[in-house]
Structure formats: structure tokens, C-alpha cells
Amino acid sequence: xxxxxxxxxxxxxxxxxxxxxxxxxxxxxxxxxxxxxxxxxxxxxxxxxxxxxxxxxxxxxxxxxxxxxxxxxxxxxxxxxxxxxxxxxxxxxxxxxxxxxxxxxxxxxxxxxxxxxxxxxxxxxxxxxxxxxxxxxxxxxxxxxxxxxxxxxxxxxxxxxxxxxxxxxxxxxxxxxxxxxxxxxxxxxxxxxxxxxxxxxxxxxxxxxxxxxxxxxxxxxxxxxxxxxxxxxxx
Numbered sequence: 001x002x003x004x005x006x007x008x009x010x011x012x013x014x015x016x017x018x019x020x021x022x023x024x025x026x027x028x029x030x031x032x033x034x035x036x037x038x039x040x041x042x043x044x045x046x047x048x049x050x051x052x053x054x055x056x057x058x059x060x061x062x063x064x065x066x067x068x069x070x071x072x073x074x075x076x077x078x079x080x081x082x083x084x085x086x087x088x089x090x091x092x093x094x095x096x097x098x099x100x101x102x103x104x105x106x107x108x109x110x111x112x113x114x115x116x117x118x119x120x121x122x123x124x125x126x127x128x129x130x131x132x133x134x135x136x137x138x139x140x141x142x143x144x145x146x147x148x149x150x151x152x153x154x155x156x157x158x159x160x161x162x163x164x165x166x167x168x169x170x171x172x173x174x175x176x177x178x179x180x181x182x183x184x185x186x187x188x189x190x191x192x193x194x195x196x197x198x199x200x201x202x203x204x205x206x207x208x209x210x211x212x213x214x215x216x217x218x219x220x221x222x223x224x225x226x227x228x229x230x231x232x233x234x235x
Contacts, residue, residue, distance in 0.1 A: 168188065
């Protein structure tokens with residue numbers, strides 16, 4: 001092998017010396033990515049992860065939060081459970097006595113209408129019993145008494161209990177501008193209205209003491225008011 005070929009082979013196998021001071025290598029040396037590593041594909045992700053370290057603090061006194069339905073329901077219940085003495089004007093004993101007198105007249109009218117309806121109801125019931133051959137089982141006097149009781153209860157329920165439960169007043173209280181409401185809630189249930197007018201109120205009137213309890217109560221409560229958990233107020 002001649003000297004010329006030997007010299008060429010040595011040049012191919014030898015490594016070239018790199019001049020790192022060359023201007024073309026400066027951007028690579030100054031970059032954050034070292035030589036030999038792939039650059040980041042999305043610099044925005046890096047900024048996103050960096051931003052997670054910084055938490056945003058809001059001032060609760062400035063930012064208004066929307067109320068949930070449960071929170072609104074609790075506020076409504078709490079408003080209904082407020083002390084009624086701070087919000088309402090209670091009916092005076094005289095107003096309640098006058099309203100009771102009007103209610104008694106109205107009850108007498110219901111009693112009279114029930115009595116007048118007995119012949120018609122008895123005739124209808126007799127036709128029913130004769131059709132099924134049951135007339136001999138019940139005497140006419142017993143039939144009239146049962147019909148009178150049923151008619152009286154139905155009329156009292158229609159013209160006293162239902163208006164009290166749905167409109168918070170009876171005929172006499174409506175005439176004087178009074179309303180009956182519950183201690184905790186404004187409206188009354190049918191059961192509450194029925195017990196107040198049909199059971200507790202007659203008991204209070206018979207005992208007499210139950211009516212005089214109004215004079216010694218701040219809320220003007222009688223015995224039937226306490227038992228039924230109701231209040232009588234002005235509209």
C-alpha cells in the first residue's frame with residue numbers, strides 16, 4: 001500500500017475537532033433542552049402545570065354565592081317559625097265572642113237545613129231499601145235519626161271545617177275580619193280544623209273555664225286554641 005492511500009484512510013477514521021465557539025452552536029448551548037434530548041412538543045402544557053401551583057383566593061365577602069334549594073327551604077321554615085307575637089295582632093276577647101255568636105247562628109241554620117232535608121233523604125233511602133227488600137230490617141224512626149246525623153256532619157264539614165282549613169276562617173270570623181292560623185305554620189290541616197271546631201271548641205264552651213283563659217293569655221288563647229295549637233289573629 002502506498003503512502004497516499006494510507007494517509008487517506010487515517011483521515012477517514014480520525015474524528016474531526018468541533019469548534020464550540022462557532023456562532024451556529026450558540027443557540028443550542030443557550031437553550032433549556034440539552035443536546036441529545038427532544039424539545040418539548042407543547043410549551044403550553046408546561047405553563048399549565050406551573051399555573052396549578054398558584055391557587056386563586058377569593059374574598060367570600062365580595063363574591064356572592066347562589067343559594068341552594070335546601071338553604072332556601074330552611075330559610076322559609078325559619079321564617080314561619082318566628083315568634084308570632086312580634087308579627088301579628090291577636091283578636092280581642094270581645095271580637096272572638098261576637099264571632100262565636102255569628103258561628104252559632106250559622107250552625108243553627110245548618111241544623112235547620114239538615115232537618116228539612118230528612119224527608120227527601122228518607123224517601124230516597126226507602127226506595128233503595130225497597131228495591132233490595134231491606135225495609136223491614138230498619139225502622140223508619142232509626143232511619144230518620146241516622147239521616148239527620150249524617151246530613152248534619154256533612155254540612156258542618158262543608159261549611160265550617162273546609163273553610164277553616166283552606167281559608168283560615170269561619171262565617172263569623174270572616175264577618176269580623178279574623179283568621180285562625182297554626183302556631184308553627186299558617187295553614188291548618190283538615191284534621192286540625194275538625195278537632196278544633198267539632199271536638200275541642202264544644203269542650204271549651206262546656207267547661208266555661210276554657211273561654212276565660214283568653215283573659216289571662218298574652219296571645220289570647222282559649223282552651224281549644226291550646227289543644228289544637230292555633231291562634232286567632234286579625235287580618
